[in-house]
Amino acid sequence: MSSPAVLTQNTIETIEWTPNGVVMIDQTRLPQEVAFVTCRNYVEVADAIRNMIIRGAPAIGVAAAMGVALGALQSDDLQRDMPIICDTLAKTRPTAVNLFWAIDRMKQVYARIQDSDPGEIRSRLVKEAQLVREEDLAINKQIGQYGAPLVPDGKTVLTHCNAGALATAGFGTALGVVRAAVREGKKIDVFADETRPFLQGARLTAWELQRDGIQTTLITDNMAGHFLKSGRIGCVVVGADRIAANGDVANKVGTYGLAVLAKENNVPFYVAAPISTLDLTLPSGDAIPIEERAGVEVTHIGGIQIAPEGIAVANPAFDVTPNRYVSAIITERGVARAPYEESLRELCKRG
Numbered sequence: 406m407s408s409p410a411v412l413t414q415n416t417i418e419t420i421e422w423t424p425n426g427v428v429m430i431d432q433t434r435l436p437q438e439v440a441f442v443t444c445r446n447y448v449e450v451a452d453a454i455r456n457m458i459i460r461g462a463p464a465i466g467v468a469a470a471m472g473v474a475l476g477a478l479q480s481d482d483l484q485r486d487m488p489i490i491c492d493t494l495a496k497t498r499p500t501a502v503n504l505f506w507a508i509d510r511m512k513q514v515y516a517r518i519q520d521s522d523p524g525e526i527r528s529r530l531v532k533e534a535q536l537v538r539e540e541d542l543a544i545n546k547q548i549g550q551y552g553a554p555l556v557p558d559g560k561t562v563l564t565h566c567n568a569g570a571l572a573t574a575g576f577g578t579a580l581g582v583v584r585a586a587v588r589e590g591k592k593i594d595v596f597a598d599e600t601r602p603f604l605q606g607a608r609l610t611a612w613e614l615q616r617d618g619i620q621t622t623l624i625t626d627n628m629a630g631h632f633l634k635s636g637r638i639g640c641v642v643v644g645a646d647r648i649a650a651n652g653d654v655a656n657k658v659g660t661y662g663l664a665v666l667a668k669e670n671n672v673p674f675y676v677a678a679p680i681s682t683l684d685l686t687l688p689s690g691d692a693i694p695i696e697e698r699a700g701v702e703v704t705h706i707g708g709i710q711i712a713p714e715g716i717a718v719a720n721p722a723f724d725v726t727p728n729r730y731v732s733a734i735i736t737e738r739g740v741a742r743a744p745y746e747e748s749l750r751e752l753c754k755r756g
Contacts, residue, residue, distance in 0.1 A: 417570035417613065418542075419464050420471065422535050427471045429459045432571055436612040447476030447490050454497040454504070457603070461572020462646045462682055463545070466503030467538045469494045473511040474534035478527050487515055499694040500655055500723050502647040506681045507537060541574035544679045547737035548578055549585030552642070552677055555733065555740070556586040556593060560639025561622075563629060563667075565598040566657035567609035568644025568677065578677040579642040580613060582735060587619055594620035596638065600657060601626055602702045602720065626659050633670040641667045645678040645734075652728030652745025653690025658721050664730035673732040680736050683749055690725035698722045 420429040426445040433456070434440045442458055444450040450472030453459050459468050476490035477483055491508050498504060514533045518526050556562060562583055566572075569580030576584065586593055595614055600606035607623055614621040624632065632638055641663060647655040654660070654676050667674040687693060700718030704710060712718075734741040734748075738755045741748035 417616075418575040419461075419571050420459060420467050420538065420574060422471055422474075422531070422538070427468065427475060429453060429468065430571065431458050432460060432609060433458055435571075435608050444472070444475070446479060447472040447493065450475060451493050451497050454494070460605070461567065462501040462503040462644070463541050463573040463578065463679060464571070465498065465501050466507035466681060467534075467541055467574050469497075469504050470507040470511055470534040470537040473508060474527075474530045477515075477530045483515070483523060483526060484519070487512075498696055500646050500696045502684045503679075503681050510537065538574045541679070542576060544737040545573050545576040545578060545581045546585075548677050548679065548735055549576065549581035551737070551740055552582030552675065552735040553585035553589050553591070555640065555673070555675060555735070556582060556591060556642070557639035558591045558593065561594050561596050561632075561637050562586075563596045563598070563632065563638045563641045563663075563672075564610060565606065565626075565629075565641075565643050565660055565663055566600045567605040567613070568642075569610055569613045571609050571613060572644060577613075578644045578679070578735075579675075580610065582642050582675070582677050583614075583619065584617065587617075593639070594622065596622050596624050596629075596632060598626050598629060598659065598663070599623060600659060602706075604706075605657065629663055630666045630670075633666050633672050638667075638670075638672050640673040640675055640732075642675045642677055645676050645682050646723055647687075647693050648676070648678060648683050648734065648749070649687040649690045649693060650683075650685040650746055650749065651689050652731055652734060652741070652743065652749060653693070654726045654728070654731060654734075655690060655693045655695070655723045656726065658724045661724040661726045661730075664726045668730050674726075674730055675733050675735055676726075676731055677735040680738060680753060683736075683753065685750065685753065690727065693723075693725055695724070696722040 480486040569577035
């Protein structure tokens, strides 16, 4: 790795394949420290996904593809080990469909070439994993191009969690829309929800945009309604971890409430996500599995306990926003609007 060329003033590339292993930015240590983790086998990649060293649906997909390739590279019996490698990675996080999309993509490549020379199989899987990363970078920029015209000039964009370069291979989905709008010359600024309990907005989105020189204001989650009512917010742009066939959107917990507040105040609510985040096998968001994470994320901040010892905790990582609150879904193939059953299916056909 040309470390830390992955991280320059204008570029954040979250994950990279190197001769030493899969190198990724450790997002649990931002913004206090910019550190890199090298995963030398697929189990370490799975641990990095599970422990949110790498997070964000598209980035998880890239990591999973690279984990499969790393496992294949180190296996002396691919027929025996491929199901184990894929199953281990698939069990890390249940909600982000990009994880399963990437694993299935690697499985399909393997199925087509499994009778080839083992060395050729390993080489082909490594190339496919690298291609997943390269495609993600290009997809994010295309999402930005489609989304930028939707951003009102002279207004503030409100976002939730982190759907930026750190949640992808680079550039970002929701923040890719912001970056593209800025590059078009629009005079905008960003309000970033802190995003309790894991604080991705405070730790990651604020850090990213500050590095880019994009004017950013950090707010607590419960301030969003106040600012939406004020008339300052021109639109809300968020990412997604899974989108059902009817346009229901699973995203970081708190998104649903934000969407309701946006609709109440007549502020457009946009979702920016790649086609790989669509799960047209699910008729609605009711069928999307919601990950429940450890209670310590709620009871502690930065390792400091803030709640009574032994208190019961609920910690769903995601919620589902019904499609009636979604103004548009921005993808690399265009912008979908209601009725989403038709528009999303049409976008998928364009591939």
